Amino acid sequence: SSGINAEWPLRPGIFRHMSVPIQFETISLNKDNLKDEGAFDAAITSLQRNGVGLKGVLNRSGDFRTHNLELRGNLDMYANVVRCKSIQGVGTRHEGIDLIAIRENTEGEYSGLEHESVSGVVESLKVITEEKSLRIAKFAFDYALEHNRNKVTCIHKANIMKLSDGLFKRCCEEVSKLYPSITFDSQIIDNTCQQLVINPQQFDV
Numbered sequence: 001s002s003g004i005n006a007e008w009p010l011r012p013g014i015f016r017h018m019s020v021p022i023q024f025e026t027i028s029l030n031k032d033n034l035k036d037e038g039a040f041d042a043a044i045t046s047l048q049r050n051g052v053g054l055k056g057v058l059n060r061s062g063d064f065r066t067h068n069l070e071l072r073g074n075l076d077m078y079a080n081v082v083r084c085k086s087i088q089g090v091g092t093r094h095e096g097i098d099l100i101a102i103r104e105n106t107e108g109e110y111s112g113l114e115h116e117s118v119s120g121v122v123e124s125l126k127v128i129t130e131e132k133s134l135r136i137a138k139f140a141f142d143y144a145l146e147h148n149r150n151k152v153t154c155i156h157k158a159n160i161m162k163l164s165d166g167l168f169k170r171c172c173e174e175v176s177k178l179y180p181s182i183t184f185d186s187q188i189i190d191n192t193c194q195q196l197v198i199n200p201q202q203f204d205v
Helices: 010-017 037-050 063-075 130-146 164-176 189-198
Strands: 079-085 098-104 108-118 121-127 151-156 183-188
Touching: 037 063, 063 108, 079 130, 098 130, 130 151, 130 164, 151 164, 151 189, 164 183, 183 189
Parallel strands: 151 183
Antiparallel strands: 079 098, 108 121
16 A cells, blocks of 8 residues: 555454455555565565455656556556446536546556657657457447446547557457447547537446
């Protein structure tokens, strides 16, 4: 845990009080011990053994960024799933929102491949592969089926990144043909940002 909120120590006690049959195994990762490979390996082993975990936010500076990527890579945590849903009684600009955002978590901008080629010039590599694009697309469509969702939207920047995002978009289109009951469309990310402000109810997955 690092950056986790202050009430975290209370949660195991709450579970015990409610007789929830869950035992907590706590692995501390913080700025003082994160360089200790033994502590980091213990966290990986615990997650692999238990199959589930609550992870605090690791500071994204210095070595923490590397460990975030290493954690995702070692555990193959390729799908980041976030649900955005309106809450009854909470007043907001838009109502009736219930969308799922699914992001590939191990490549693209999250490859962490960058270097300074010459002084003052930094290159960042965006790696997109067919294998992982097909996998995340299939995950999205399977999620839609399992959760009674009707539409999957591919968000991309293929108008500019014609090779990398173009490959991702084509993979999504290919996978969509295997799911005739799910409506498929695609949007350029710039338009998606505008549509999320104007009409977010149009989005499903």
